[in-house]
Amino acid sequence: MKxxxxxxxxxxxxxxxxxxxxxxxxxxxxxxDPLQGEKQALSEDYDLVLVDVRMPGxxxxxxxxxxxxGKPSVKILIITAYPADPLAERAxxxxxxxxxxxxxxxxxxLDFLKS
Amino acid sequence: MPKRDEYAFENILKSSESVxxxxxxxxxxxxxxxxEMEERIRSDKQQEELESxxxxxxxxxxxxxxxxxxxxxxxxxxxxxxxxxxxxxxxxHRVEQHLDARKISFGADWNAIKEAVFKCNTExxxxxxxxxARGLNPVNEIPQHLELEGKYLVQEPETEQPEGKIDYKxxxxxxxxxxxxxxxxxxxxxxxxxxxxxxxxxxAFKTSKPRTMKPGKNTEVVGDRVVAExxxxxxxxxxxxxxxEVLQIRDAVDYRTGHIDFPGDVIVYGEVSDGFNxxxxxxxxxxxxxxxxxxxxxxxxxxxxxxxxxxxxxVRVGGELRARFIENCYVEAEGSIxxxxxxxxxxxxxxxxxxxxLKGIIVGxxxxxxxxxxxxxxxxxxxxxxxxxxxxxxxxxxxxxxxxDRNMELAFKLAGVDQKLKKDGAGxxxxxxxxxxxxxxxxxxxxxxxxxxxxxxxxxxxEVVVRRSIFPGTYIEICHVPYIITxxxxxxRFVLDKEKGRIVxxxxxxxx
Numbered sequence: 297m298k299x300x301x302x303x304x305x306x307x308x309x310x311x312x313x314x315x316x317x318x319x320x321x322x323x324x325x326x327x328x329d330p331l332q333g334e335k336q337a338l339s340e341d342y343d344l345v346l347v348d349v350r351m352p353g354x355x356x357x358x359x360x361x362x363x364x365x366g367k368p369s370v371k372i373l374i375i376t377a378y379p380a381d382p383l384a385e386r387a388x389x390x391x392x393x394x395x396x397x398x399x400x401x402x403x404x405x406l407d408f409l410k411s
Numbered sequence: 412m413p414k415r416d417e418y419a420f421e422n423i424l425k426s427s428e429s430v431x432x433x434x435x436x437x438x439x440x441x442x443x444x445x446x447e448m449e450e451r452i453r454s455d456k457q458q459e460e461l462e463s464x465x466x467x468x469x470x471x472x473x474x475x476x477x478x479x480x481x482x483x484x485x486x487x488x489x490x491x492x493x494x495x496x497x498x499x500x501x502x503x504h505r506v507e508q509h510l511d512a513r514k515i516s517f518g519a520d521w522n523a524i525k526e527a528v529f530k531c532n533t534e535x536x537x538x539x540x541x542x543x544a545r546g547l548n549p550v551n552e553i554p555q556h557l558e559l560e561g562k563y564l565v566q567e568p569e570t571e572q573p574e575g576k577i578d579y580k581x582x583x584x585x586x587x588x589x590x591x592x593x594x595x596x597x598x599x600x601x602x603x604x605x606x607x608x609x610x611x612x613x614x615a616f617k618t619s620k621p622r623t624m625k626p627g628k629n630t631e632v633v634g635d636r637v638v639a640e641x642x643x644x645x646x647x648x649x650x651x652x653x654x655x656e657v658l659q660i661r662d663a664v665d666y667r668t669g670h671i672d673f674p675g676d677v678i679v680y681g682e683v684s685d686g687f688n689x690x691x692x693x694x695x696x697x698x699x700x701x702x703x704x705x706x707x708x709x710x711x712x713x714x715x716x717x718x719x720x721x722x723x724x725x726v727r728v729g730g731e732l733r734a735r736f737i738e739n740c741y742v743e744a745e746g747s748i749x750x751x752x753x754x755x756x757x758x759x760x761x762x763x764x765x766x767x768x769l770k771g772i773i774v775g776x777x778x779x780x781x782x783x784x785x786x787x788x789x790x791x792x793x794x795x796x797x798x799x800x801x802x803x804x805x806x807x808x809x810x811x812x813x814x815x816d817r818n819m820e821l822a823f824k825l826a827g828v829d830q831k832l833k834k835d836g837a838g839x840x841x842x843x844x845x846x847x848x849x850x851x852x853x854x855x856x857x858x859x860x861x862x863x864x865x866x867x868x869x870x871x872x873x874e875v876v877v878r879r880s881i882f883p884g885t886y887i888e889i890c891h892v893p894y895i896i897t898x899x900x901x902x903x904r905f906v907l908d909k910e911k912g913r914i915v916x917x918x919x920x921x922x923x
Contacts, residue, residue: 312822316815319850320857379886380796385895393912395893399819402860403803403811403867404891 298409299341302326303333303359304348304375309399313346317405330354338366344409346396349376349383357386364391371408375400474501474532478513478543484608487515487544489524491531500532510544516611518545544609549616552603556621557595557637559652562586563645586645587673588654594645595624595652597635627653642674642692656693663699664689676710685721694730701726703740711746718742720757731763743805747782754778756795760805769878773797779805783873790896794884802873802890802907807863814860818853825849875905876919889914 300322304310310326317324325340327333330351337345337359345363349356360372372392376384379395388395396404474494480487487510494500506524510516520543527538563586588594598621606614626632630653631640639645643654656675663681664671671677676693685702689695694710701718709729718726720740726732731746740757742748747763756775759765764782767773772788775795783801790797828846832839869890881903885896889907894914902919 308823308826309819311826312819315822315825315850316818316853316857319853320861378796379798379888379893380884380895385897388893388895394891395888400815401811402815403808403864406861406864407891 297321297323298343299323299325300344300346300405300409301333301337301340301342302346303330303337303351304328304346305330305351306348313400320402330359334359334362337363337370341367342370344405345370345372346375346400346405347372347387347392348398349374349381349387355383357383357390360387360392361390373404373408473499474505476501476506476509478509478515480513480515480609484610484612485546485548486542487513487518487609489527489541489543491527491538491541493531493535493537501528503528506543514611515544515609517607517609518547519609520544546608546614547606549606549614550601550604551616552618553598553601553621554618555600556598557624557626558598558621559595559624559647560593563588563594563647563652588639588642588645590639590642592639593636594630594639594654595626595637597637622649625651627651629654629656644673644675658691677708701734712744717752732761748780762804762806773799779803779808781805781870781873783870783875785876785878787878788880788882789875789877790882790885792882792899794882797885798888799875799885800888801875802870804866804868807867810863811860811867814856814863818856818860821849821853821856825853871907871909873907877901877903878919887914 300317302310302313302317302324304313304326305328307328310328314324314326325336325342327336330353333347334354347356347359347363356374356376360374363370363372368391372387373394373396374384374387374392375396375398377398378384379397384395393408394404472495475492477490477492478487479489489506491501503521503525506528510519523541524543527541527543530536531538603616603618605616608614624647626637629640629643630637639654641654641656643656644658646653646655658671658673658675658677660668660671660677660679660681662668663684664679664687665684668687670688670690671679672688672690674692676696677689677691678696678698679689680698682699683689683697683701683703683706686704687702688705689707690705691708691710693708695706695708695712697712697714697716700716701714702721703718703724703726704721705724706712706718706726708727711730712726712728712732712734714734716734717736717738718734718740719738720726724740726740726742728742728744728746730744732742732744732748733750735751736753736755737750737757737759738755740759742757743760745762748759748761748765749767750771751768752770753767753772753774754765754776758777760779762781765778765780765784767786769787771786773784773786774789774791775797777798777800778784779800781802781804784799789799825846828842828849832842832846871890873889875887875889877900879901881896881900883896883898887894887896887905889905892907892912892914894905900916903916904919905914905916907913908915
């Protein structure tokens with residue numbers, strides 16, 4: 297079973313995404329606290345990590361940098377409302393593989409899990 | 412010999428013989444009039460002169476009738492004169508003699524004659540202008556012919572709304588027909604009937620020449636009817652009628668035409684005004700500017716000038732789209748899109764390519780092109796956000812996004828139910844049932860999403876080509892792989908490196 301980690305400060309969205317992705321047959325862990333999420337990402341192996349770009353405490357670009365520093369092979373997708381967001385751009389530079397339009401894009405998730 | 416000719420012939424024969432008989436032996440005329448005829452002439456003349464004298468001198472005279480044949484033998488009119496004192500009253504026998512003398516042999520109205528004679532004798536007054544005999548008009552022969560259904564010659568009534576107002580946008584001067592509609596009917600022939608004058612002369616009937624309406628293109632003769640073979644615009648000239656699959660609007664589409672909904676191709680020579688919709692089962696060709704409120708065609712859309720979107724305007728094209736420019740517009744095209752000067756602040760979707768001509772720019776908005784994009788310039792130094800998505804079928808993405816949104820709604824409801832169940836457990840049974848239903852719905856939607864993704868063909872060789880400049884603020888995605896433009900780049904193309912899963916930038920000239 298493929299494992300997905302979702303880090304987003306909006307708990308409601310987090311819960312909804314978990315229900316939907318679990319129904320699709322994935323094991324899904326969710327964290328509203330970016331620091332806890334970061335810790336989880338570094339301590340466990342995930343097939344895909346979804347990270348919201350704008351969060352209080354630690355933004356998506358910083359999380360991408362720190363997670364990839366610890367686990368360079370993990371695939372990170374940045375969740376953003378605006379593709380041209382400078383933080384999204386920074387996350388891509390840091391090694392994120394793609395951008396998800398909020399709240400998420402199932403086609404991209406499946407695509408990146410496959411590849 | 413035709414029947415009517417036979418009849419005319421007989422009539423001429425009979426009447427001529429009668430005249431000849433009356434004249435007697437004509438051979439004797441060479442040596443002067445026969446004695447008995449001279450006598451008859453003298454006697455007739457004498458009688459006539461005497462009657463005239465009696466009348467003028469107020470002498471005693473009998474009642475008499477004066478007959479005259481009018482209207483080319485179709486009417487015999489009479490004036491009835493009462494007798495002077497001591498004179499003989501008129502009687503029917505004398506009238507009959509007068510009629511015979513004038514050769515009135517057809518259509519005598521004896522009721523009218525009796526009435527006039529009676530009144531003339533009893534009241535002692537002149538009764539004038541009495542029609543005493545009428546001829547019979549011939550009935551013209553009408554050959555078999557086609558007659559258009561009346562509704563195709565009459566303007567459709569105005570469309571009234573319930574409150575009594577007229578929706579002028581719904582009015583149309585175009586008569587549209589559906590396949591199978593009866594356009595014309597075959598009228599059976601009418602046989603001609605000979606006429607007769609009051610003198611008993613035959614009148615030949617004429618053959619009417621009704622307007623011949625030949626059924627033309629896209630019509631079919633079924634029994635005694637002509638039906639439309641296709642749906643389209645009914646058109647006719649004095650000699651023919653047909654169903655056109657092309658609707659040509661010589662002027663603008665506005666209050667004079669109303670919305671256009673046509674099963675075939677539509678050509679508009681004027682402008683399409685704001686607020687007016689065009690739907691075509693074929694292509695739409697617009698010779699001027701298209702203020703797009705709602706434009707839907709199953710084939711190509713060709714606009715000589717530009718397309719200007721009007722909220723909530725949409726343009727949906729079943730084939731390819733060509734225009735000089737597209738501005739503030741939502742466009743979906745099954746085929747490729749080509750613009751001459753540019754695409755501004757628009758949401759453009761194509762299952763083919765989106766290309767501009769050599770001076771074409773793309774500024775602002777979102778472009779989805781399965782096959783890729785070529786433009787001379789993308790974005791500007793001012794940096795309006797321009798998003799370009801290539802290599803993915805937009806229609807499947809739209810469906811997936813719709814499923815995601817519904818699933819999010821269901822998941823929020825599910826979270827609410829779970830919270831309620833945890834909190835007090837009141838109505839737990841009902842809530843559990845609802846919970847199961849919500850989860851089942853999410854599962855079904857997810858199943859639909861997964862089956863859609865199977866059909867999500869990716870075109871990995873799709874690329875974005877920039878002839879001159881691309882500016883920061885532009886976002887490019889090819890087959891889900893992103894690229895953000897952070898500095899002005901010139902004459903470049905963006906292609907997907909499948910191995911690395913990244914977009915790479917190459918010189919524009921090194922490919923296309």
